[in-house]
Amino acid sequence: xxxxxxxxxxxxxxxxxxxxxxxxxxxxxxxxxxxxxxxxxxxxxxxxxxxxxxxxxxxxxxxxxxxxxxxxxxxxxxxxxxxxxxxxxxxxxxxxxxxxxxxxxxxxxxxxxxxxxxxxxxxxxxxxxxxxxxxxxxxxxxxxxxxxxxxxxxxxxxxxxxxxxxxxxxxxxxxxxxxxxxxxxxxxxxxxxxxxxxxxxxxxxxxxxxxxxxxxxxxxxxxxxxxxxxxxxxxxxxxxxxxxxxxxxxxxxxxxxxxxxxxxxxxxxxxxxxxxxxxxxxxxxxxxxxxxxxxxxxxxxxxxxxxxxxxxxxxxxxxxxxxxxxxxxxxxxxxxxxxxxxxxxxxxxxxxxxxxxxxxxxxxxxxxxxxxxxxxxxxxxxxxxxxxxxxxxxxxxxxxxxxxxxxxxxxxxxxxxxxxxxxxxxxxxxxxxxxxxxxxxxxxxxxxxxxxxxxxxxxxxxxxxxxxxxxxxxxxxxxxxxxxxxxxxxxxxxxxxxxxxxxxxxxxxxxxxxxxxxxxxxxxxxxxxxxxxxxxxxxxxxxxxxxxxxxxxxxxxxxxxxxxxxxxxxxxxxxxxxxxxxxxxxxxxxxxxxxxxxxxxxxxxxxxxxxxxxxxxxxxxxxxxxxxxxxxxxxxxxxxxxxxxxxxxxxxxxxxxxxxxxxxxxxxxxxxxxxxxxxxxxxxxxxxxxxxxxxxxxxxxxxxxxxxxxxxxxxxxxxxxxxxxxxxxxxxxxxxxxxxxxxxxxxxxxxxxxxxxxxxxxxxxxxxxxxxxxxxxxxxxxxxxxxxxxxxxxxxxxxxxxxxxxxxxxxxxxxxxxxxxxxxxxxxxxxxxxxxxx
RNA sequence: GCCGGGGUGGCGGAAUUGGUAGACGCACAGGACUUAAAAUCCUGGGCCUGGAAACGGGCGUAUGAGUUCGAUUCUCAUCCUCGGCACCA
Numbered sequence: 001x002x003x004x005x006x007x008x009x010x011x012x013x014x015x016x017x018x019x020x021x022x023x024x025x026x027x028x029x030x031x032x033x034x035x036x037x038x039x040x041x042x043x044x045x046x047x048x049x050x051x052x053x054x055x056x057x058x059x060x061x062x063x064x065x066x067x068x069x070x071x072x073x074x075x076x077x078x079x080x081x082x083x084x085x086x087x088x089x090x091x092x093x094x095x096x097x098x099x100x101x102x103x104x105x106x107x108x109x110x111x112x113x114x115x116x117x118x119x120x121x122x123x124x125x126x127x128x129x130x131x132x133x134x135x136x137x138x139x140x141x142x143x144x145x146x147x148x149x150x151x152x153x154x155x156x157x158x159x160x161x162x163x164x165x166x167x168x169x170x171x172x173x174x175x176x177x178x179x180x181x182x183x184x185x186x187x188x189x190x191x192x193x194x195x196x197x198x199x200x201x202x203x204x205x206x207x208x209x210x211x212x213x214x215x216x217x218x219x220x221x222x223x224x225x226x227x228x229x230x231x232x233x234x235x236x237x238x239x240x241x242x243x244x245x246x247x248x249x250x251x252x253x254x255x256x257x258x259x260x261x262x263x264x265x266x267x268x269x270x271x272x273x274x275x276x277x278x279x280x281x282x283x284x285x286x287x288x289x290x291x292x293x294x295x296x297x298x299x300x301x302x303x304x305x306x307x308x309x310x311x312x313x314x315x316x317x318x319x320x321x322x323x324x325x326x327x328x329x330x331x332x333x334x335x336x337x338x339x340x341x342x343x344x345x346x347x348x349x350x351x352x353x354x355x356x357x358x359x360x361x362x363x364x365x366x367x368x369x370x371x372x373x374x375x376x377x378x379x380x381x382x383x384x385x386x387x388x389x390x391x392x393x394x395x396x397x398x399x400x401x402x403x404x405x406x407x408x409x410x411x412x413x414x415x416x417x418x419x420x421x422x423x424x425x426x427x428x429x430x431x432x433x434x435x436x437x438x439x440x441x442x443x444x445x446x447x448x449x450x451x452x453x454x455x456x457x458x459x460x461x462x463x464x465x466x467x468x469x470x471x472x473x474x475x476x477x478x479x480x481x482x483x484x485x486x487x488x489x490x491x492x493x494x495x496x497x498x499x500x501x502x503x504x505x506x507x508x509x510x511x512x513x514x515x516x517x518x519x520x521x522x523x524x525x526x527x528x529x530x531x532x533x534x535x536x537x538x539x540x541x542x543x544x545x546x547x548x549x550x551x552x553x554x555x556x557x558x559x560x561x562x563x564x565x566x567x568x569x570x571x572x573x574x575x576x577x578x579x580x581x582x583x584x585x586x587x588x589x590x591x592x593x594x595x596x597x598x599x600x601x602x603x604x605x606x607x608x609x610x611x612x613x614x615x616x617x618x619x620x621x622x623x624x625x626x627x628x629x630x631x632x633x634x635x636x637x638x639x640x641x642x643x644x645x646x647x648x649x650x651x652x653x654x655x656x657x658x659x660x661x662x663x664x665x666x667x668x669x670x671x672x673x674x675x676x677x678x679x680x681x682x683x684x685x686x687x688x689x690x691x692x693x694x695x696x697x698x699x700x701x702x703x704x705x706x707x708x709x710x711x712x713x714x715x716x717x718x719x720x721x722x723x724x725x726x727x728x729x730x731x732x733x734x735x736x737x738x739x740x741x742x743x744x745x746x747x748x749x750x751x752x753x754x755x756x757x758x759x760x761x762x763x764x765x766x767x768x769x770x771x772x773x774x775x776x777x778x779x780x781x782x783x784x785x786x787x788x789x790x791x792x793x794x795x796x797x798x799x800x801x802x803x804x805x806x807x808x809x810x811x812x813x814x815x816x817x818x819x820x821x822x823x824x825x826x827x828x829x830x831x832x833x834x835x836x837x838x
Numbered sequence: 839g840c841c842g843g844g845g846u847g848g849c850g851g852a853a854u855u856g857g858u859a860g861a862c863g864c865a866c867a868g869g870a871c872u873u874a875a876a877a878u879c880c881u882g883g884g885c886c887u888g889g890a891a892a893c894g895g896g897c898g899u900a901u902g903a904g905u906u907c908g909a910u911u912c913u914c915a916u917c918c919u920c921g922g923c924a925c926c927a
Contacts, residue, residue, distance in 0.1 A: 222842095333925075333926065620863075638863090831857055
């Protein structure tokens with residue numbers, strides 16, 4: 001008997017076996033149902049961290065389970081290999097980003113193997129390979145042709161530390177998502193992907209994703225930010241721009257009667273125009289200049305002091321015909337709606353503050369609909385009343401409810417050509433240009449005569465040049481490669497200049513799941529028939545931090561590629577059916593991070609306790625979507641459990657090695673202890689199966705197996721008890737089988753010690769025996785007035801009406817029923833009896 | 839401010855969706871084995887309380903109400919907490 005389990009030798013031996021047998025290599029031909037499981041691929045930073053351990057252990061456990069359940073499981077892996085850290089490392093170590101990246105990939109791939117994670121490595125892809133990004137360049141050109149990619153000068157988010165532009169999604173609380181540097185704004189000409197073209201569809205799709213974490217769909221709904229309202233036209237009444245109509249967007253067209261001024265964004269094209277020639281022109285110009293100098297991020301903070309300046313001009317209220325002044329105001333955003341807002345101080349908090357500050361009229365047009373007895377809100381002269389209500393002081397619309405007026409006023413204006421109902425979104429187009437080297441080159445040549453010209457498709461890929469120096473200074477590193485930059489215009493042949501920006505790395509991760517569907521295909525990004533077979537992803541797993549970044553982009557890209565014809569029309573419109581967002585790994589109350597110095601290195605855990613221990617701990621410590629607080633003692637507990645399972649088999653091997661697992665009927669067992677153990681065994685199968693089928697409750701699945709192990713420890717059997725030994729063997733084999741997805745190495749070894757020649761990883765799952773899970777003796781809870789007073793152990797066959805009679809005889813119950821009047825008896829079959837007394 | 843989660847022992851967490859609250863694990867305590875320790879195996883435990891013990895009694899799932907024979911679970915209010923968005927007109 002071998003008391004000590006040698007995790008090091010055992011784990012590497014089985015990893016070798018799995019590799020040699022290519023166990024997780026699958027093809028798109030099978031009579032089994034397909035199951036595409038994918039974890040968000042990692043950035044090859046150098047070594048794996050605990051977040052990876054959690055993410056990929058969950059994926060691996062699911063993949064192993066689903067394969068055992070008879071699915072044709074595709075579980076691929078690759079590398080999100082472009083990005084800034086490679087460039088920074090290049091600057092620091094005087095090496096090339098590619099060299100750094102590929103050596104990291106090699107190391108991390110070994111770590112993946114050491115964790116026992118099984119993938120179909122034939123499908124591996126690194127996004128920094130020209131064979132990968134060339135397709136992205138083609139998609140770019142096709143999107144350009146369809147108007148889904150375009151270039152514009154705009155004010156963009158800029159990170160001074162990363163020296164590059166950031167998408168809106170990459171700015172978190174005014175800071176860079178990567179380096180946490182304060183983000184500033186810059187005016188730059190950039191390439192954009194037109195996500196807004198899909199705004200409505202992406203929003204509607206959120207309702208059709210029942211398999212997604214609701215936190216994510218909620219965040220995406222908010223991010224898309226749909227507002228229904230109206231566009232109203234205010235005509236300029238005086239000055240040089242008399243007659244020009246200024247559109248404003250409002251969600252409250254019912255309040256239009258209360259407009260007492262119009263506010264324009266300082267950047268609005270009309271702001272300076274309207275003031276032209278008036279004696280206040282200089283003041284307005286100074287104000288605009290001042291506001292522009294303040295960073296947009298700071299300016300858009302809610303508590304930023306509201307300021308404005310009158311432009312001298314007036315506009316006509318399209319409903320009342322009233323003449324109201326126009327202001328420039330620092331809180332009006334140029335990039336939402338039309339950059340102009342109708343101000344209704346009586347019913348909007350910001351307008352109210354502004355009107356108070358500048359002494360502008362506050363006209364009430366909405367009166368609260370008060371239920372009797374309700375308190376009157378403060379008068380509008382003191383505070384804005386922002387709730388809906390009934391219209392007052394609104395001419396022919398007086399008396400309508402807000403709800404009716406919101407519909408009727410835009411309709412009425414539409415007939416007069418002064419407005420119409422409309423919808424606005426907060427979602428902005430995705431700025432994809434990055435002023436960095438280590439990314440996909442944007443396949444464009446700028447020509448003085450022809451403008452931006454796409455690189456002809458047959459010339460793709462535009463490969464990243466090698467002769468680039470990494471200094472960390474100045475503009476795009478690519479601009480320093482003369483060979484790269486100076487090329488003839490594909491249209492006119494004159495000397496042009498390549499675009500020296502690269503694409504946001506989120507573009508690569510927007511379609512890698514499609515690439516994985518095919519084995520490497522030199523002439524295509526992927527084969528449509530493979531995508532038709534494997535798509536969509538059945539189970540996607542990754543961190544919630546991507547809720548409004550990657551998870552939004554890849555929903556967009558999936559639709560674009562389907563509309564471009566790359567994805568067959570029959571494939572679902574959503575890329576992933578189910579999404580699990582694993583929680584973060586914490587230590588000492590904070591997310592593990594190098595800067596906080598609270599990182600636990602997975603290698604050290606593998607070394608000391610083995611991969612199975614690491615896997616078991618990370619799955620057992622908390623439900624998948626919750627934060628895990630790292631606990632060294634918890635890890636030791638998982639380690640102990642593996643040892644306990646090992647000894648359980650070692651200690652019983654002489655009793656079970658020459659018998660088969662019990663294969664008879666449950667009813668044929670007459671030994672009470674054996675019967676009990678077998679019931680527990682099959683209940684455990686049922687419980688674990690159920691936990692894995694519903695939301696992957698790994699933690700409770702593992703605790704159920706622990707219970708079974710405890711039960712086996714207390715089961716005693718004699719050598720001459722053949723049936724008892726068979727039941728014991730069945731139980732022990734069950735533990736090994738059920739534990740395999742979580743702790744595959746030790747269970748593979750135990751399977752071999754049980755005398756099997758097969759790989760446990762390739763063995764089928766077991767179904768529970770429906771007869772065995774039924775208890776023939778059940779415990780009924782007996783309550784008096786809802787208080788637990790006794791337990792009644794009876795045969796499951798006792799008829800309902802006899803149960804109460806039996807329960808009432810229990811001495812404890814008798815004591816509580818004494819001298820009381822029995823009002824009612826509640827009997828829940830199989831569960832409880834409750835005597836209600838007075 | 840708005841939206842969405844969530845408050846259960848010393849800790850991580852269970853509880854078949856209304857039916858024995860605290861499974862399983864950690865930590866702790868006691869015992870066995872050992873010259874000893876480690877490891878291992880066994881036992882114990884929500885809190886208060888009566889009893890030498892066997893065995894009872896009361897209170898308990900953030901707080902307060904409500905529905906119900908019965909509430910961690912449903913309803914309302916309050917407090918706290920985490921996450922997201924945030925001058926979006």
